[in-house]
Each structure stands twice: as C-alpha cells, then as structure tokens.
Amino acid sequence: MAVGDSVIREQLLFRRERLQAAMPAAPTQARLAQLLEEVDTALTRLDDGMFGLCATCHDPIEPDRLAADPLVQYCLDHLTPDQRRALQMDLDLASHIQRGFLPERGVNTAGWEVHYHYEPAHAVSGDYCDVLRAGPDGLFFLVGDVSGKGVSASILMAQLHAIFRSLTSDHLPVDELVARANRIFCESTLAAYYATLVCGRVDRSGRLELCNAGHCPPLLVRGSEVTKIEATGLPVGLFCGGYYSAKSLQLSAGDMLFLYTDGLSEARNHADSEYGEDRLAELLRARPGLSPHEVTSECLKDLAKHLGAAPKTDDLTIMALRHSGKA
Numbered sequence: 034m035a036v037g038d039s040v041i042r043e044q045l046l047f048r049r050e051r052l053q054a055a056m057p058a059a060p061t062q063a064r065l066a067q068l069l070e071e072v073d074t075a076l077t078r079l080d081d082g083m084f085g086l087c088a089t090c091h092d093p094i095e096p097d098r099l100a101a102d103p104l105v106q107y108c109l110d111h112l113t114p115d116q117r118r119a120l121q122m123d124l125d126l127a128s129h130i131q132r133g134f135l136p137e138r139g140v141n142t143a144g145w146e147v148h149y150h151y152e153p154a155h156a157v158s159g160d161y162c163d164v165l166r167a168g169p170d171g172l173f174f175l176v177g178d179v180s181g182k183g184v185s186a187s188i189l190m191a192q193l194h195a196i197f198r199s200l201t202s203d204h205l206p207v208d209e210l211v212a213r214a215n216r217i218f219c220e221s222t223l224a225a226y227y228a229t230l231v232c233g234r235v236d237r238s239g240r241l242e243l244c245n246a247g248h249c250p251p252l253l254v255r256g257s258e259v260t261k262i263e264a265t266g267l268p269v270g271l272f273c274g275g276y277y278s279a280k281s282l283q284l285s286a287g288d289m290l291f292l293y294t295d296g297l298s299e300a301r302n303h304a305d306s307e308y309g310e311d312r313l314a315e316l317l318r319a320r321p322g323l324s325p326h327e328v329t330s331e332c333l334k335d336l337a338k339h340l341g342a343a344p345k346t347d348d349l350t351i352m353a354l355r356h357s358g359k360a
C-alpha cells in the first residue's frame with residue numbers, strides 16, 4: 034500500500050535533522066555523511082516526481098520495501114550482487130524469527146484439540162496465527178491477515194502478536210480484548226495499514242466466545258451441518274474508537290471450528306476461478322468426524338487439486354479446533 038508523499042517527505046526531513054544533530058558528536062562521520070547524502074537524494078527524487086522509481090529501469094520499486102526503507106533506490110531486479118546477498122540474509126533471518134512466533138503444535142488441552150497450517154507465500158508472511166492458554170480451563174485462538182504483503186506486513190504481524198500476547202494475560206472478554214488491541218494497533222501504525230482477524234476463546238465445557246473483526250467467516254462443523262460465523266466488527270487498525278461485539282455458542286463433543294485466511298478462500302487457479310467458501314463448506318460437510326489434523330490435510334489436498342499447476346500467490350493459514358469433551 035503506498036504511503037502519501039507528504040508523509041514520506043516529513044519522515045525524510047526528520048531523518049535529515051537527526052543526522053545533522055548526530056554528526057558533530059560522531060567519531061567517524063563518513064557513514065553519517067553518506068546517509069545524509071542518501072536522504073538528500075531521496076528528497077530531490079521526491080521533488081522531481083522520481084521517488085519510488087528504480088534508478089536503473091524507472092519501474093516502481095516494490096511498495097513494501099519502500100515502506101520499510103524510503104532510501105531504497107533500486108528494484109529487486111537491479112540490486113548489486115552484494116545488495117542481493119545482504120537482502121537474502123535479512124529475509125532468511127526474518128523468516129526464522131517469524132517461525133519463532135508460531136504457537137506450539139498439536140495442542141490438546143482444556144477439552145480441545147488444535148491443529149494449524151501456516152504457509153508464507155514468500156520468505157515472510159502477513160498472516161497471524163496464535164493459540165494461547167486462557168487460564169487452566171480455556172484457550173484463546175487467533176487467525177488474522179495484515180493488509181499488504183511481504184516484509185512490511187510481517188512486521189505488523191509481529192506487532193499484533195506482541196499486542197495480543199500482552200493483553201491475553203488480563204482475562205478480558207474477547208470483544209474487549211479486540212477493542213483494546215485495535216486501539217493500540219491504531220495508535221502505533223500508519224493509517225493505511227489494518228488487519229482482519231478472528232479472536233476466540235473456548236473452555237472445557239464447550240463454551241465458545243468469538244469476535245470476528247472483518248475476517249473470512251469461520252465455519253462451525255457439527256456432524257454434517259456447516260454454518261458460517263459472519264463478521265461482528267470492522268478490521269482492526271481502521272478506527273481507534275472501533276466497537277466490537279462477540280458471539281457466544283455452546284459446542285458439543287465432536288464439534289469443530291475451522292478458521293482460515295483468504296490465501297485459502299481466494300486462491301485462484303489458471304482459469305481464474307477462486308477456491309471459494311462454498312467449496313470449503315462442502316468439503317467439511319462431506320467429511321464429518323475427522324480430527325483437526327486430518328481435516329487440515331484434506332483441505333490442503335483439495336486446494337492443491339483446485340490450483341493444479343497454478344502457484345499459491347498469497348500467504349495461507351488454516352486452523353481447526355475440535356471439542357474433545359474430555360475433562
């Protein structure tokens with residue numbers, strides 16, 4: 034998502050000021066002088082209407098790279114071999130750090146079995162996926178999708194992860210949890226960024242509380258009956274004063290909740306046809322009684338069949354939770 038020129042100019046002028054203030058005290062000024070030159074080049078390019086265009090091919094530079102570093106001057110195709118190596122190392126490290134944010138696998142506790150599949154389209158993902166204990170008798174679960182792609186989206190995903198990890202310790206109802214996360218996320222990110230997400234809590238007795246902030250509707254599977262749980266609120270990050278509500282449902286042993294990101298529902302094959310929510314609901318309806326792990330792999334197989342030779346182009350997350358009814 035592009036950030037307005039005036040915001041960029043403001044950021045660049047701020048950097049310029051800070052560099053100039055730091056220079057007199059710096060032991061070696063060469064690197065600072067070089068950065069100052071890069072900032073001035075970026076300001077000139079902004080004045081000339083060339084900002085954001087590759088200095089070699091004049092095509093637009095990838096927006097997420099520009100958002101992360103307004104001083105970049107070359108598109109990915111025109112980096113020097115050294116720059117390319119450095120970028121690859123950064124991406125490998127970012128990918129490694131992001132994998133460290135993922136929740137434990139094979140959670141089976143508080144009367145619930147959970148399985149998830151998390152697959153970035155590239156090195157890092159803008160999808161958000163978490164499972165956390167909610168006291169001794171419950172679990173929180175979250176699946177979300179940050180606007181944009183690539184590195185900038187993955188940074189915001191890390192931010193959401195930190196916000197929810199700190200808020201879930203307070204035992205708030207899920208609608209209040211999402212409202213607070215929304216305020217913090219709103220105040221700390223650029224206006225152009227937002228995230229859709231589902232935040233839920235389940236407990237040992239089968240009680241489900243769910244808040245859906247503009248995300249793809251989770252599916253509730255009871256035997257061969259599948260129902261969509263539609264959104265109850267706006268995506269987080271759009272309005273600081275956003276209001277959220279939650280739905281409460283009582284689930285029985287064997288009932289399953291299925292969550293996903295649009296990397297599943299909007300996956301397109303070469304005929305430009307979407308996988309779609311209806312096909313997903315039909316798949317779940319036709320295969321009752323599967324475990325969360327089995328249902329996830331059936332879904333991935335069906336997605337692969339739909340895609341054929343077409344590649345996955347978006348980050349993909351799937352999470353399935355089944356109430357085991359066991360104490």
Ligand SMILES: [Zn+2]
Pocket residue numbers: 087088089090091092107108109110111
């Ligand atoms: Zn280029």
